[in-house]
Amino acid sequence: MLTAELTTTALCWRIERRDGVTIALTNHDRDLMIDGVVHRAAPGMTPSAIKRSDGLEADTMDVAGALTSAAISARDLLAGRWDGARVMLFAVDWTGAEGRVELGEGLIGAVETRGDAFTAELRGASALLDRPVVEETSPECRAELGDRRCRVAMAGRRSFARLIAVDDTALTLDRVEPSANAYGAGLIRWFSGASVGLAAAIDSSDGAVIRLRSAPRIPPAPGDLVQVTQGCDKSIATCAGRFVNAANFRGEPFLPGIDLLTRYPGG
Known part of the structure; x- marks a missing residue:
């Protein structure tokens, strides 16, 4: 040719x-x-x-x-x-x-x-090939909530809701979260409206209000149907206390860090 x-x-x-x-x-x-x-x-x-x-x-x-x-x-x-x-x-x-x-x-x-x-x-x-081959140590968990390493069952941790108010990064739902800050570090996905198909990261939640990490690129509107997924702050305390999943925690919360080596004598 x-x-x-x-x-x-x-x-x-x-x-x-x-x-x-x-x-x-x-x-x-x-x-x-x-x-x-x-x-x-x-x-x-x-x-x-x-x-x-x-x-x-x-x-x-x-x-x-x-x-x-x-x-x-x-x-x-x-x-x-x-x-x-x-x-x-x-x-x-x-x-x-x-x-x-x-x-x-x-x-x-x-x-x-x-x-x-x-x-x-x-x-x-x-x-x-640009991605790291071996994981680095970290005090936080390196798994994602619900993946094959975390193994937390996500059934019942996703909910559909309607937006009833929108104020920049603050969205008010027509339902209340199941526990304190349940949707913090979670995900919201739009199923209707101008943002349908898009998703955004949730920073925190309080009752029926969730706050996004950044303002949506396409402004949502009241009445939009969304799906909210619970999140995890990747700490050992949350993993053990809220999810009862410390056995699958993928981090090293008690490993001494570089600050141990930089301490002065007697510090």
């Missing part, structure tokens, strides 16, 4: 968001049907030079394009709907001839917007 004297090559993108929404685009001047999926013409979409290597460095590239309401909007980008989306980039022959060249695949990382355009970083599979 790429060795002919006159090439008929079109670049294509297939983007799969974490909420299941998938869009397919091409830089060709008309729509293309590829593998049963219509790739919409989006000539404004352009990839940067693709960096591929056989070393251990992380492969990265940039995808730039115009913000359009039909494909990718500034509102959705700023709200985080495209964070972590899976992107597949490939080249095809737009005349319909067989042949396909895989150019890259990865997850969307940092996103920047400038006016009516955006640039998204695409991190390849080798970017996973």
Whole structure:
């Protein structure tokens, strides 16, 4: 496909968001049907030079394009709907001839917007090598509440509620928490309204009021249906007292820290 004297090559993108929404685009001047999926013409979409290597460095590239309401909007980008989306980039022959060249695949990382355009970083599979291989010690638990290492049963720790008042980061629900600060360090997920599909971290809760760690990127409204999930402050006291799960605590709360080595004699 790429060795002919006159090439008929079109670049294509297939983007799969974490909420299941998938869009397919091409830089060709008309729509293309590829593998049963219509790739919409989006000539404004352009990839940067693709960096591929056989070393251990992380492969990265940039995808730039115009913000359009039909494909990718500034509102959705700023709200985080495209964070972590899976992107597949490939080249095809737009005349319909067989042949396909895989150019890259990865997850969307940092996103920047400038006016009516955006640039998204695409991190390849080798970017996973940047993560730590061995865990460091910490006084707090390194597991997430309810995961396979924590093993706390989450059945009954998630509840649906309606928002009855919104005040910046403070949201008032139509139900009261089951215990003091039960939703602190937890998660709220929207099931209706302008923020549907998005989630936010909860800082603390008090009765029917929960406070978010930061203001929602898309302001919610009273009447929105949400799901609130209980959280954990990752301390051994909470793990043992509230969850009765000290046997699965993944931290070292009694391990002496660096301050022990810096104490002066007699201190």
